[in-house]
Amino acid sequence: MQRYEIAIIGSGPAGYVGAIKAAREGFPTSVIEKGDFGGVCLNKGCIPTKTLVASAKQLRNTRRAADFGIDLKGPVTAIFQKLNDRKESVVDIEKKGLIKLVENSGAEVIKGQASFVNKNVLKVSGAGGEKTIHAQSIIVATGSKPKNLPFLPFDGEKVLSSDELLSLDSLPESMIIIGGGYIGCEFASIFSALGTKITIIEALPRLLMNVDEDIVAVLNREFKKEGIDILTNSQIVGTKVADKVTVTLADGTDISADICLVSVGRRPSTDGLSAENTGLSILPDGAIKVNEQMMTNIPGVFAVGDVIGNPMLAHVASAECKVAVGNALGNHFLMDYTVIPSGIFTYPEIGSVGLTEEQARTAGRDVKTGTVLLRSLGISHASGEIVGMAKLVADAVSDMIIGIHIIGERATDLIHEVAVAMYQGMTASALGYVIHTHPTFSELVSEAARDANGGAIFSRRLYA
């Protein structure tokens, strides 16, 4: 039996980051993967989607080249196969680099499906047969899977999960997207740029329910301008899958399209893990229960990433696994969720960190906001990216920043300045004093900070 200090099940952004950290500290470490190295993030999530987002962006910009004084001859078209080839090649390059990084750290990559024999022993079944390994500590980082709709199950042809949508070999003329969360919205944005007619069906009152209302209003407007149909407050009462997928709504409307993406969330994945052999505590939604040290109810067994539930984000998964590794090696680190930035890579893109105005008020906080429109900055016109805004939320009494929400060019990067400010407990006025380079998109952040105290030159209020 092979023996390790730490064995990690799953090689997603939780598992590979944890393995590198543990091995670099000199501890015998293995990471076990039953599928493609790199997990959902590298193979079916962050990286392939953002590669397609980059193609869609390039396409949108090329189509309006004339606005920038560039004369392009002939029609601008996307070649779906080439887009997909690029996506595969980006994933491949990244995967080779990651495997090298893990191996160079000294961690061992074991291929196969891991299942618990007991709290220290795993059975690994792979192409080469079966083996057992022993580890002082085991970290479960087995990720998540797309949720199915019982009345419209995935069939891999017409009714697709996000995994399957990424493997399409031809561009559909039309697509229904059930679920207006970030995955549904990102795919809507990508496929709409490529020429697919998109209809989003959402049961809740708006898209992206966790995102600031004003920010979502901008996205809604831009989606509609692009020809994306958005049906909110829409209950599905019937479905038919034939040549087309047809969805009937409660008001009697029928919507038909070539294919349907079901993106109604993801569920933690403990399939095949034989968690019952250790007595691991699993919550009703399937997530493994952990404390803030990432410890499960079984001493020496930790769980991290999507398998412990929300927020299901790659960078959160990595941060959790670093905490778990530290604690497996005898420390007492706590996972800190107070500052978690997140990006939604639609066009225009959205970046958020901290509470929205609505969330803060619902939590009983007295808040003030600073709002600035992107079009008030010189850089937005120079760059041809005038759509967007920033809304900074600060405590009305202490002036401490409690969130920022940005839509527009570079939003997913801009939020990190505020993430750092929040981590350091900065006030809006302190952030507003910091001189920002002109002309840059970063002025949106400093102006929003100043606007929270009425001192913005380009305040949205003054344009009204």
Ligand SMILES: Cc1cc2nc3c(=O)[nH]c(=O)nc-3n(C[C@H](O)[C@H](O)[C@H](O)COP(=O)(O)OP(=O)(O)OC[C@H]3O[C@@H](n4cnc5c(N)ncnc54)[C@H](O)[C@@H]3O)c2cc1C
């Ligand atoms: C379409 C899409 C786009 C996304 N975009 C973003 C984004 O832009 N930014 C972001 O932060 N997040 C994004 N996410 C979410 C992100 O991919 C996940 O939060 C992240 O991958 C979770 O990492 P993880 O390590 O917990 O699990 P995963 O990445 O799911 O990895 C788990 C791994 O464990 C393996 N495994 C499972 N069971 C076993 C077993 N018994 N034995 C061996 N191996 C096993 C699986 O094969 C898998 O490779 C996206 C997700 C999707 C679906």
